[in-house]
Amino acid sequence: MHPYRTHTCNDLRAEHAGQTVKLSGWIFRKRDHGGILFIDLRDHYGQTQVVVHPSRSFFEELTHIKLESVATFVGRVTLRDAATANPEIPSGAVEMVADACEVQSVSEQTPLYLAGEEDIAEEVRLKYRFLDLRRASLHQNILLRSQVIAHLRRQMTAQGFNEFQTPILTCSSPEGARDYLVPSRVHPGKFYALPQAPQLFKQLLMVAGFDRYFQIAPCFRDEDARADRSPGEFYQLDMEMSFVTQDEVFRVVEEVLYSTFTTFSKLAVDAAPWRRIPYREAMLKYGSDKPDLRIPFEMCDVTGIFRDSGFNAFAGAIKTGAVVRAIPVKGIKNQPRSFFDKLVEHAKSLGSKGLAYLIWDGDTIKGPIQKFLKPAELSALAGTGSMQDGDVMFFVCDEPGKAARISGDIRGKLGRDLGLIEKGVFRFCWIVDFPMYELDPETSAVAFSHNPFSMPQGGMEALEKTPPLDILAYQYDVVCNGVELSSGAIRNHRPDIMFKAFALAGYPQEEVEAKFSGLLNAFRYGAPPHGGIAPGVDRIVMLLAGAENIREVIAFPMNQKAQDLMMGAPSSVTEKQLRELHIQLRSQPKPPPQA
């Protein structure tokens, strides 16, 4: 007989009755009746009830053993009668009556109780992650992640992609987020950087002629955390293709993501092709470049209606460049006054001067700003938002960027607070036609708005003839339920167009040459037109798991301050290590807090 087990804790069924088997696992729960002891033995696969009679030599030891100890049992599989069977668990038709027991490993009292369902402070969960990972929900999430990644690999391979590895120690990139740096021992004063993404390497693989690249790629960015953004590292399904148009990239991603979401979720998934929303339309209708299409109302611009109105707070602001965005919501006229007051306060906390609204009530229109508006203006608003009895229209007036941000936030809050978010669906869309340039709000100079290496739509001709702020890029995002799943672009593979694009943003050719010599060099020896995208694996799994927080789908995440509470990273290093790396600290680290 195997030293540890003949079956897992989820194998035994009625047909095994009468067999002598061996099981190993964790002691999940105990029910001690004095004259009989029930143990729920748990492993990765499930759980099985083990019955221990007091005549057994190990009975006394087991009545006192701590939960989460690991033990091996030998015993006979016994059919449970109708009264004692447990239909709640798959192995509930049978139980094992123990004849022998070997304790493999005793547990101390665990700092979190694994058999309960109470919330546990995240600090404790992270410090004892190996225990938290035993709990069913997190255990299943990590398993789901494993299966999703295996599925992504199969999908990509089936579509003719090859998987590559790219360096983890590379060089610091001048654009983008802050880098994680690694000091060089051999080269005093020089540093490697962990890649923010394998962007340059995958483009170089295209130049090398590999045609279709993918990688489940670790990406490292030294940025502050969010609920959907783990600090330190995250994973992307990174892909790149040669000789493709934007539409071909879309088809690949639609096929892979549709297959993944329908395979691993029971929710409805938008069929391809997904809606394409130009960036400017998204900012107007949703106030965001990652709109949640489950919310059943969209914003509209009503600047023209307020421009010459008697509502001076808006009319005056419009003269200095402000716009007015309206948020029409159906059937909420009976919300209490406090609802509207709280929403006004919320708008102010976002930096808005206020939040105006009108309520359509029967034949009349009510609300704080009604008295400032002429009947023609009111009816124009009613027409714009198709307003009917019971509907309410909110108004945000500010400079365009701020108006979009504030109205977009309020749209989301209304959707959540009123329970209007469509349930049980994954709503996908593409955000396309990102502007190549925008005005730097501080210097008013033309600057890249997103990725400087994207191909401008219209190529060199557009750069030469179109006003910079009107030039669009072949750049695109995939958005699902308000979560940005990935960002990609058709790349600029032509040095001449690249120099021109950078020149418009104020970079002289010598500087571009100095900063991006590796890529430019490669493009001088015959570069194929190419493009790609990189869906975020963590966010995909988070959506599929229905998790509110990305740490729920990462086995060993760091906390918000980028610390690993279990391993104690980051940590101090010895003076000897620092000396070898030619590093002298500028200031002494603070002593650890007493708390």
Added chain:
RNA sequence: GGGGACGUGGCGCAAUUGGUUAGCGCACCGGACUGUCGAUCCGGAAGUUGCGGGUUCGAACCCCGUCGUCCUCGCCA
């Protein structure tokens, strides 16, 4: 760096808003119990209310500072 919420035995929460010895559930320890499956019943131990200072006859509660966690803005080409 800014804003918000929170911090009470191992874990999750409470304490009539400044008033007796800081309670409850789970876990833990001891006992009882031969069919439970979140077993039940009886008993017990376990707290410098994150830390430091202040106000007060009296502070978990109010004030100041500080540390920590999460959410968020900035940031994320």
